[in-house]
Amino acid sequence: xxxxxxxxxxxxxxxxxxxxxxxxxxxxxxxxxxxxxxxxxxxxxxxxxxxxxxxxxxxxxxxxxxxxxxxxxxxxxxxxxxxxxxxxxxxxxxxxxxxxxxxxxxxxxxxxxxxxxxxxxxxxxxxxxxxxxxxxxxxxxxxxxxxxxxxxxxxxxxxxxxxxxxxxxxxxxxxxxxxxxxxxxxxxxxxxxxxxxxxxxxxxxxxxxxxxxxxxxxxxxxxxxxxxxxxxxxxxxxxxxxxxxxxxxxxxxxxxxxxxxxxxxxxxxxxxxxxxxxxxxxxxxxxxxxxxxxxxxxxxxxxxxxxxxxxxxxxxxxxxxxxxxxxxxxxxxxxxxxxxxxxxxxxxxxxxxxxxxxxxxxxxxxxxxxxxxxxxxxxxxxxxxxxxxxxxxxxxxxxxxxxxxxxxxxxxxxxxxxxxxxxxxxxxxxxxxxx
Amino acid sequence: xxxxxxxxxxxxxxxxxxxxxxxxxxxxxxxxxxxxxxxxxxxxxxxxxxxxxxxxxxxxxxxxxxxxxxxxxxxxxxxxxxxxxxxxxxxxxxxxxxxxxxxxxxxxxxxxxxxxxxxxxxxxxxxxxxxxxxxxxxxxxxxxxxxxxxxxxxxxxxxxxxxxxxxxxxxxxxxxxxxxxxxxxxxxxxxxxxxxxxxxxxxxxxxxxxxxxxxxxxxxxxxxxxxxxxxxxxxxxxxxxxxxxxx
Numbered sequence: 001x002x003x004x005x006x007x008x009x010x011x012x013x014x015x016x017x018x019x020x021x022x023x024x025x026x027x028x029x030x031x032x033x034x035x036x037x038x039x040x041x042x043x044x045x046x047x048x049x050x051x052x053x054x055x056x057x058x059x060x061x062x063x064x065x066x067x068x069x070x071x072x073x074x075x076x077x078x079x080x081x082x083x084x085x086x087x088x089x090x091x092x093x094x095x096x097x098x099x100x101x102x103x104x105x106x107x108x109x110x111x112x113x114x115x116x117x118x119x120x121x122x123x124x125x126x127x128x129x130x131x132x133x134x135x136x137x138x139x140x141x142x143x144x145x146x147x148x149x150x151x152x153x154x155x156x157x158x159x160x161x162x163x164x165x166x167x168x169x170x171x172x173x174x175x176x177x178x179x180x181x182x183x184x185x186x187x188x189x190x191x192x193x194x195x196x197x198x199x200x201x202x203x204x205x206x207x208x209x210x211x212x213x214x215x216x217x218x219x220x221x222x223x224x225x226x227x228x229x230x231x232x233x234x235x236x237x238x239x240x241x242x243x244x245x246x247x248x249x250x251x252x253x254x255x256x257x258x259x260x261x262x263x264x265x266x267x268x269x270x271x272x273x274x275x276x277x278x279x280x281x282x283x284x285x286x287x288x289x290x291x292x293x294x295x296x297x298x299x300x301x302x303x304x305x306x307x308x309x310x311x312x313x314x315x316x317x318x319x320x321x322x323x324x325x326x327x328x329x330x331x332x333x334x335x336x337x338x339x340x341x342x343x344x345x346x347x348x349x350x351x352x353x354x355x356x357x358x359x360x361x362x363x364x365x366x367x368x369x370x371x372x373x374x375x376x377x378x379x380x381x382x383x384x385x386x387x388x389x390x391x392x393x394x395x396x397x398x399x400x401x402x403x404x405x406x407x408x409x410x411x412x413x414x415x416x417x418x419x420x421x422x423x424x425x426x427x428x429x430x431x432x433x434x435x
Numbered sequence: 436x437x438x439x440x441x442x443x444x445x446x447x448x449x450x451x452x453x454x455x456x457x458x459x460x461x462x463x464x465x466x467x468x469x470x471x472x473x474x475x476x477x478x479x480x481x482x483x484x485x486x487x488x489x490x491x492x493x494x495x496x497x498x499x500x501x502x503x504x505x506x507x508x509x510x511x512x513x514x515x516x517x518x519x520x521x522x523x524x525x526x527x528x529x530x531x532x533x534x535x536x537x538x539x540x541x542x543x544x545x546x547x548x549x550x551x552x553x554x555x556x557x558x559x560x561x562x563x564x565x566x567x568x569x570x571x572x573x574x575x576x577x578x579x580x581x582x583x584x585x586x587x588x589x590x591x592x593x594x595x596x597x598x599x600x601x602x603x604x605x606x607x608x609x610x611x612x613x614x615x616x617x618x619x620x621x622x623x624x625x626x627x628x629x630x631x632x633x634x635x636x637x638x639x640x641x642x643x644x645x646x647x648x649x650x651x652x653x654x655x656x657x658x659x660x661x662x663x664x665x666x667x668x669x670x671x672x673x674x675x676x677x678x679x680x681x682x
Contacts, residue, residue: 041558043681048565049526050675060681078522168524192682193524199566199673200528200548204535204659208667281575281666355664400664435667 037064039190041152044171051166051196052089059155061173065187068147068179069106070155071172073118073138074163078170078191086114086137089164097141099156100149106140107181114138119174119186142181149175166197210284211277214429216241216270220258222347222407231352231403232275244272249414249423254336254370256411272343272408272427274394275352276401280433283357283397286406289389291426297387299341299412301421310387314339314415319423322383324392325363326374332366332382333374339415341425342383344368345394345406353403360395360406368409383411394429523555524680529652533674538661543586543603546657550676551613552621552642553650560680562624562642562653564635569593569659571668577659579635583626586633592660594633597623597642597653602631607656610642613649620644621651633658641676 039061047056059072074092075084097105114137141155163169172191178184213232217240219225231237246255247267259267278284290297296306299319306318314320322342326332334340344366348358365379374382386392395406412423530548538544554560568576580594586603600607612619621644626634633656642653653676 041681043679045563045679046677048675049677050673170522190682191522193522193680195524195526195678197526197528198531199675200531200533200550201671202533202535202546202548202566202569202657202674203669203671204544204569205537205669206661206665206667207537209664277664279664279667281571281573281668400666402664 037188039063039173039175039188042173042190042192044192044194046162046194046196048162049194049196050199051162052164053162053196055160055162057157057160057171059157059171059173059192060152061155061175061190062152063150063175063188065150065177066147067149067153067175067177067187069140069142069176069181069183070103070149071119071138071140071174071176071183072157073114073172073174075118075137075170075172078172078193080118080172080174080189080191082117083115084118084137084172086135087163087165087169089161090137090169091161092136092139094159095139096158097156098158099154102143102146102148103141103155104144106142106183118172119189140181140183142176142179142183144180147177147179162196166195168193168195170194206279208433208435209277209279210431210433212274212286212429212431213237213240213276214272214274214427216244216268217273217405217407218258218270219273219349219405219407220271222349223351224349225351226275226349226405232277237275240273241268241270244268244270244408244410246410246412249412249418251337251414251416251418254334254411254413256368256370257409272410273349273405274408274429275403275405276358276431277353277403278397278431278433279400280435281399282434283399284401284431284433285393286358286395286429286431287391287393288386288427288429289391290385290387291428292389293425297389297425298385299423299425301419301423304421314417315419317419317421317423319412319414319418321385321387324384324386324388326366326377326379326382326384329376330372330374332384333372334370334381334383334411334413335372336370336413337415338413339418340383341412342366342385342410344379344383344409344411346409347407348395349405349407350403352405353401355397355400355402355404357397357399357401358395358404358406359397361393363392364394366409368411370411370413522557522680522682523553524557524560524678525551525553525650526676526678527551528676533655533657535657535659538659538665538670540589540661540663540665542588543592543658543660545604545606547606547608548655548657548674549652550655551650551652552644552678553619553648554644554678554680555647557647557680557682559645560621560643560648560678561640562621563638563677563679564595564641564674565638565677566672566674567637569670569672571666571670573666573668575666575668575670577661577665577670579637580633581636583629583632583634585631586658586660588660589662590660591662591665592633592658594635594658595627595641596629596633596656597627598630598656600631600656603658608654610654611652613652618649619651620646620648621653623653 041062043060073084175187176183245268247259247265258269301317304317307313307316311318319341345360345364346368366382533548535544535546
């Protein structure tokens with residue numbers, strides 16, 4: 001009987017001991033501090049992954065509890081709880097925080113240090129500060145008043161400098177419940193990986209294009225089609241004439257192109273034109289210079305000399321030229337019976353192209369009409385001619401030109417004393433593109 | 436009878452003791468729609484069987500049969516002799532320069548570049564294209580193709596895709612999985628995965644993987660078309676492929 005009681009007592013003592021140990025174990029677990037967990041979802045996106053470049057870093061993290069502060073350490077290795085060595089070249093000086101709303105950068109004196117161990121579960125120290133209150137590889141952000149971040153949270157940090165070396169680097173992230181720059185009550189942690197490298201340079205070339213065509217056209221208005229297929233190429237425009245014939249001079253009339261063929265006028269019924277096609281991004285200047293013949297570029301009998309430069313006589317074998325600008329006003333007008341030769345760029349024909357880029361120079365924007373009413377720079381009844389061979393701008397553009405044609409009218413008047421002969425002059429028309 | 440009852444009570448207490456003592460913290464690496472386990476160890480090999488002495492340190496394992504990534508519709512696991520608990524993202528650019536040559540209005544210019552992505556211990560990754568438009572030193576640009584479509588000579592177009600093409604010429608390649616499709620899972624994104632159709636919208640997604648993946652090598656097919664009067668110059672862009680992994 002005593003042995004039975006002894007056996008029962010021993011069993012109960014054993015049970016009591018085990019119960020006590022179990023209860024102690026449970027109590028110990030219950031009283032242990034809450035353990036930090038890994039952030040269940042975390043990512044980082046860089047606005048530029050070029051090494052050494054400056055980028056905006058956008059973090060996406062999911063916090064399990066309301067969070068008042070975040071810590072970010074940019075390291076060469078990922079494992080939290082180990083020393084963080086900052087990648088060469090990383091810089092956090094001058095960074096900014098644009099999200100989440102209300103969060104701001106941590107103040108000086110509370111910056112994690114590079115080379116020191118970062119937080120990991122279970123919580124260890126959470127106030128490791130950099131020597132001298134500065135850090136090139138880590139930073140903290142916080143909300144001044146409220147643990148406002150919870151659940152899926154986007155954190156945007158601007159003006160971070162990427163590592164110098166290409167390859168992978170890691171950002172260790174920690175969250176804290178404490179607000180107002182305290183970073184107390186360590187919550188969760190996690191690491192994300194990113195990489196930087198040189199960008200791929202993709203390139204191609206667009207070759208320079210310049211095509212200039214000049215000659216005579218029957219087109220006498222800017223809206224009249226230049227003709228199907230009338231596009232400028234390096235061989236000119238098929239079917240167009242290379243000369244403008246003002247016919248037979250008459251002291252009682254002014255011959256203005258197009259001068260009708262046959263009859264008393266005997267012209268060739270064409271105007272002049274210059275068409276340009278260029279892909280110069282800064283446009284082109286369309287210019288001309290008169291080809292000099294016996295030292296002058298006036299309408300003259302070939303080989304003959306003029307009385308002066310410019311010609312001023314109505315008895316030599318040179319037709320006096322219109323002024324070189326419209327500044328002269330009425331003297332830029334051509335009147336029947338008064339010897340004078342001039343040119344007017346009276347419009348731009350764009351029926352063959354797709355741009356509206358060309359504008360006529362103010363000294364050549366004459367209306368192509370005759371009479372004595374030219375007023376300074378008005379263009380009406382004004383004619384000009386650059387007789388001395390100097391390159392002069394007829395028209396220009398600020399961008400590419402797609403087969404735009406500057407239409408040119410020529411006018412000549414002879415005096416009663418003008419000697420007989422075949423009067424002619426050659427123009428050298430060209431364009432200067434700026435690519 | 437009493438002895439049986441005591442034994443039962445004893446068993447419950449022992450179980451209670453074990454539950455009380457063991458730490459239940461888990462770190463997840465394998466994930467599904469409703470769970471995530473990091474660095475789980477099954478079987479003989481893993482991170483806990485380190486061999487150490489004063490003079491050496493080693494890690495051993497026996498009987499490993501599974502090597503690589505095992506994936507299903509809702510799960511993914513990494514098996515192997517010794518798997519790492521370090522998250523990884525590796526991006527390699529295999530062609531630092533792509534010269535498309537002299538563009539003309541009569542035919543497209545083409546070229547290819549390539550890059551590789553490997554992501555470990557992630558829920559997947561997304562690749563975005565970034566770099567702006569082809570631009571000259573003077574600021575002139577050729578526009579990117581804002582809608583997916585074919586090459587049209589004579590029209591200013593800059594576009595890319597991530598697959599093999601036969602028009603305007605035979606070039607490009609589908610994403611290449613290394614070493615094979617059981618390890619790597621990257622794919623071209625919608626809008627960039629149709630042969631002979633191109634697109635280029637800065638910042639848009641061009642590729643992805645929905646799980647950790649071995650190396651996927653992507654080939655970028657570039658095309659450029661110009662108009663008859665596209666401004667002359669050397670057009671260039673620094674093209675970046677931004678890879679964002681979610682862990």
